[in-house]
Amino acid sequence: MKIAIIGTGYVGLVSGVCFSDFGHEVVCVDKDPRKIEMLERGEVPIYEPGLDTLMAKNVEAGRLSFTLDLQSAIDGAEAVFIAVGTPTRRGDGHADLSYVMAAAEEIAKAADHYIVVVTKSTVPVGTNRKVQEVVAAANPGLEFDVASNPEFLREGAAIDDFMKPDRVVVGVETERAAKVMEDIYRPLYLRDFPIVTTDLESAEMIKYAANAFLATKITFINEIAALCEKVGANVKQVSKGMGLDGRIGNKFLHAGPGYGGSCFPKDTKALARIGQEHAAPISIVETVIKVNEDTKRRMTDKLLDLCGGSFNGKKVAVLGVTFKPNTDDMRDAPALTIVPALVGGGASVSVVDPQGRREGEALLPGVTWEEDPYAAAAGADLLVILTEWNEFRALDLKRLAGGMATARLADLRNIYAVEDAAAAGFTAYESIGRAGFSAA
Numbered sequence: 179m180k181i182a183i184i185g186t187g188y189v190g191l192v193s194g195v196c197f198s199d200f201g202h203e204v205v206c207v208d209k210d211p212r213k214i215e216m217l218e219r220g221e222v223p224i225y226e227p228g229l230d231t232l233m234a235k236n237v238e239a240g241r242l243s244f245t246l247d248l249q250s251a252i253d254g255a256e257a258v259f260i261a262v263g264t265p266t267r268r269g270d271g272h273a274d275l276s277y278v279m280a281a282a283e284e285i286a287k288a289a290d291h292y293i294v295v296v297t298k299s300t301v302p303v304g305t306n307r308k309v310q311e312v313v314a315a316a317n318p319g320l321e322f323d324v325a326s327n328p329e330f331l332r333e334g335a336a337i338d339d340f341m342k343p344d345r346v347v348v349g350v351e352t353e354r355a356a357k358v359m360e361d362i363y364r365p366l367y368l369r370d371f372p373i374v375t376t377d378l379e380s381a382e383m384i385k386y387a388a389n390a391f392l393a394t395k396i397t398f399i400n401e402i403a404a405l406c407e408k409v410g411a412n413v414k415q416v417s418k419g420m421g422l423d424g425r426i427g428n429k430f431l432h433a434g435p436g437y438g439g440s441c442f443p444k445d446t447k448a449l450a451r452i453g454q455e456h457a458a459p460i461s462i463v464e465t466v467i468k469v470n471e472d473t474k475r476r477m478t479d480k481l482l483d484l485c486g487g488s489f490n491g492k493k494v495a496v497l498g499v500t501f502k503p504n505t506d507d508m509r510d511a512p513a514l515t516i517v518p519a520l521v522g523g524g525a526s527v528s529v530v531d532p533q534g535r536r537e538g539e540a541l542l543p544g545v546t547w548e549e550d551p552y553a554a555a556a557g558a559d560l561l562v563i564l565t566e567w568n569e570f571r572a573l574d575l576k577r578l579a580g581g582m583a584t585a586r587l588a589d590l591r592n593i594y595a596v597e598d599a600a601a602a603g604f605t606a607y608e609s610i611g612r613a614g615f616s617a618a
Contacts, residue, residue, distance in 0.1 A: 334504025349381025403611025413611025498565025
């Protein structure tokens with residue numbers, strides 16, 4: 179089957195590569211000539227483990243190609259996936275659907291045969307109905323169906339999530355569209371992965387509800403962590419005790435400096451806005467959004483306490499600035515709140531991140547980028563672990579402490595045990611939801 183993918187961002191590129199690995203002929207389309215040129219050279223414009231190898235394999239097999247020409251991509255295609263951005267719109271919290279609607283109109287004008295227009299982008303409930311209207315208005319004689327097929331990809335594990343999903347959600351209205359989608363996902367049907375087929379609105383809601391629930395779990399354990407610090411409990415033990423309950427589960431119960439990334443901040447805001455518009459406010463989600471921002475600010479207060487109430491004149495080393503490991507994504511990362519607070523307070527900040535520099539140089543002005551954690555920590559007054567990259571999980575704490583001007587550690591991902599920090603020579607240690615210590 180021939181498939182066209184509109185948009186070569188994170189979702190579009192991963193989906194296109196994986197669909198081609200299923201055996202489909204896939205053409206990925208983008209308006210940005212630089213992206214297409216990169217992709218045609220075999221270069222991947224995003225960081226996702228294993229994506230470059232899988233892409234090269236399918237390009238070589240002749241199943242995957244890239245183009246600026248929408249017309250040629252759609253010619254002969256049975257399905258066209260819209261995988262463009264839906265960022266939060268300035269001022270009102272809505273998802274910006276302008277790119278989705280523009281893509282729908284362009285598809286309609288280019289198509290001359292029956293086609294399924296599949297929305298892969300995360301969109302508010304009711305969007306696919308609007309896509310139907312846009313396509314019908316742009317090309318009244320076109321025979322088409324619309325399908326909703328939200329993505330559930332974790333950055334850093336996207337290929338595995340696509341190939342071995344917890345579920346695939348497909349919203350359709352006709353048997354014909356359902357058959358096309360079944361053929362697209364046939365390799366997963368044959369291996370008995372769950373395929374949830376539903377109406378358009380339910381498919382759209384599943385995506386928002388799932389992301390909001392996961393964001394709620396993260397925010398809940400972060401609030402519990404704050405309470406643990408007050409009452410002397412250990413949040414890691416609390417999380418383990420909670421997670422062993424099968425009704426709760428242990429995923430997303432790891433306390434930290436707040437969620438970020440391309441999905442949770444944007445989707446929680448959009449869901450809250452949808453609820454407000456339909457006079458059915460989602461009070462829990464509204465609170466999650468507020469608490470997450472409060473959590474990021476609370477981290478800054480922790481660092482300020484470790485620095486004796488002032489960042490001015492201090493040297494601070496920060497390990498990790500992407501919102502999570504195994505990605506170069508900086509969107510809404512806690513670092514974007516915490517690092518500017520350090521710089522604004524007068525600190526000299528050194529940053530180490532295996533993949534964050536490409537985006538981070540523009541987003542975090544005034545910092546010094548280092549390749550090595552030990553070089554960054556040399557002469558520092560405070561070391562902050564902000565993202566739990568594997569490279570930071572087995573550092574020589576004694577060497578780090580020995581090279582610092584004042585050996586203070588803020589372990590905001592709870593990577594190290596308090597006893598190990600003390601034994602290594604740190605004079606002060608703070609983490610999330612656990613007791614720390616200070617020689618002062």
